[in-house]
Amino acid sequence: MPTIGINRDLLFKSMGRSYTESEFDELCFEFGIELDEVTSEAREIQKERGGDTAVVGSEEVLFKIEIPANRYDLLCVEGLTRALRIFESREQVPHYRVIRPQSPLQMHVKDSTKSIRPFVVSAVLRNVTFSPASYASFIDLQEKLHQNVCRKRSLVAIGTHDLDTIEGPFVYEARPPEQIRFAPLNQTREMTATELMKFYEVDSHLRSYLPLIRDSPVYPVISDRNGVVLSLPPIINGNHSKISLSTKNVLIECTATDRNKATIVLDTMVTMFSQHCADPFTVEAVDVVEVDGSVSQCPELRSRMETVSAKAANSHVGIEESAERIASLLTRMSLSAELQADGDSIRVSVPPTRADVLHACDVYEDVAIAFGFNSIAKKIPETNCIGEQFVLNKLTDKLRLELAMAGFTEVLTFALCSEDDVSVKLRKPLQSAARIANPKTCDFQVARTTLLPGLLKTVSSNKNMAMPLQLFEVADVVLLDSGEDVGARNDRRLAALFYGKTAGFEVIHGILDRVMQVLAIPTQRYRVVATEDSTYFHGRCADVVVDGRKVAILGVLHPDVVTHFDLAAPCSYLELYVQALA
Numbered sequence: 001m002p003t004i005g006i007n008r009d010l011l012f013k014s015m016g017r018s019y020t021e022s023e024f025d026e027l028c029f030e031f032g033i034e035l036d037e038v039t040s041e042a043r044e045i046q047k048e049r050g051g052d053t054a055v056v057g058s059e060e061v062l063f064k065i066e067i068p069a070n071r072y073d074l075l076c077v078e079g080l081t082r083a084l085r086i087f088e089s090r091e092q093v094p095h096y097r098v099i100r101p102q103s104p105l106q107m108h109v110k111d112s113t114k115s116i117r118p119f120v121v122s123a124v125l126r127n128v129t130f131s132p133a134s135y136a137s138f139i140d141l142q143e144k145l146h147q148n149v150c151r152k153r154s155l156v157a158i159g160t161h162d163l164d165t166i167e168g169p170f171v172y173e174a175r176p177p178e179q180i181r182f183a184p185l186n187q188t189r190e191m192t193a194t195e196l197m198k199f200y201e202v203d204s205h206l207r208s209y210l211p212l213i214r215d216s217p218v219y220p221v222i223s224d225r226n227g228v229v230l231s232l233p234p235i236i237n238g239n240h241s242k243i244s245l246s247t248k249n250v251l252i253e254c255t256a257t258d259r260n261k262a263t264i265v266l267d268t269m270v271t272m273f274s275q276h277c278a279d280p281f282t283v284e285a286v287d288v289v290e291v292d293g294s295v296s297q298c299p300e301l302r303s304r305m306e307t308v309s310a311k312a313a314n315s316h317v318g319i320e321e322s323a324e325r326i327a328s329l330l331t332r333m334s335l336s337a338e339l340q341a342d343g344d345s346i347r348v349s350v351p352p353t354r355a356d357v358l359h360a361c362d363v364y365e366d367v368a369i370a371f372g373f374n375s376i377a378k379k380i381p382e383t384n385c386i387g388e389q390f391v392l393n394k395l396t397d398k399l400r401l402e403l404a405m406a407g408f409t410e411v412l413t414f415a416l417c418s419e420d421d422v423s424v425k426l427r428k429p430l431q432s433a434a435r436i437a438n439p440k441t442c443d444f445q446v447a448r449t450t451l452l453p454g455l456l457k458t459v460s461s462n463k464n465m466a467m468p469l470q471l472f473e474v475a476d477v478v479l480l481d482s483g484e485d486v487g488a489r490n491d492r493r494l495a496a497l498f499y500g501k502t503a504g505f506e507v508i509h510g511i512l513d514r515v516m517q518v519l520a521i522p523t524q525r526y527r528v529v530a531t532e533d534s535t536y537f538h539g540r541c542a543d544v545v546v547d548g549r550k551v552a553i554l555g556v557l558h559p560d561v562v563t564h565f566d567l568a569a570p571c572s573y574l575e576l577y578v579q580a581l582a
Contacts, residue, residue, distance in 0.1 A: 008061040014081035070356035110173035122286040127278035157234030161241035163249035174218035182229035329370035413454025416444035421453035425564035447478035451495035456565040468500030503570040
């Protein structure tokens, strides 16, 4: 979960009161977040430098607070303190308003953007008053959103501009990089987009974003009516329109590959910082003129209505509260709620700040948080089900213990392997195996159909160990099965391998007898029947048959199989089909 660092004094000032450390820790816990650490800038620098005492940094107290990953509205001090004040019933849920001027600004989208970053949304904050703290918070929220919901700018990139330095209407288009020329943020020299890519290759912050568009024949760009470049999303804004402490009117634009995420990000930005406007919680709309000529107003800041049942909320949370009480609990969580005439239904208004509320279950979760998890009475569920260990796993654990006591060492190998591992190296044609549709490496192309390759690879990686090596593994293989919904099934296997100066077939045979003894299968019920298998040495291979069913195969591995895994000493191997005996 993301962690935000907030100056304690600024936090308490925004809250309108002071707290002791334990009081604020308790408030955070009740609200469903966590006060993770109390530190300072100087201590953080000292920690990064490994205890170096000669550091320069502020000694002001910082609260590091852990926030749920889907609560984007809590990623800045404005949103966090607003939510906590509402939770403490010291403030009402604000009403966010979108103002549409007679001649709204327009953002024209060109058809060329379809191939790279097709969506854009925009809004204006008018008459903003920034303080050093709120300005820093404004910049910091953009970065946190970029790392969170924006998925490192791959889904959404945010651009903020001083509206008084540019003129609308604005154009969002895609051009060849050599046709884009501007001075990037905090730079005075103009450069083309191609030059910019080379310039930022050594920038520790921006270089990770360059691959998002670098190989495209066209780059997205936003410019004003005079051709001034505002931004080259998702890389960097232009220096001409950069905002500062003195900025009064802010244009916010979000370009995206996902329209829904862009809407969430824009709504979060304007709802958090519209409180600094001369008319708090008001946002000026921008008309986005799409490629087909249709016009959409941004932002919408629409509150979604959700109707939930008080009875269902009580059932899900495990409490017995009145519908009126549940409605008041939801209001404390910034979800305005009204009881309906039937006495059970509650109409909940989900504000644009709460993009995390997707379903009635999310509303019930907020009921539980506001009620207090520690206040929910513990009780035994009203069911008569008694849990017990899965039979196959119970048998598997018993077999592991027995092989370990027999002197074998357990290994855990990859469930994926190469095609050659289960075919060429085992002297067999490629059998039907579950294939990986788009393997990233030739070492992981198919799901294993036998445990043998993994054990031989383990031996090969430990050839410097003293012989003999006695290894075992109890794990699943994957077999194609048209009778299953997914076309394949897991099959539990036990594999034991002996690698030494002699083949050690008698040791592997002894392991088989011990397993049968543990499974209470008398010698009269199982037989070792000679067979031929290309993986094994001629005349040194056998099937194990119990009540007429093949349940295992054992033998001395063929020399070619051994050498295929870069080994030189003989090996004996047993593979038991555990599910056939469970």
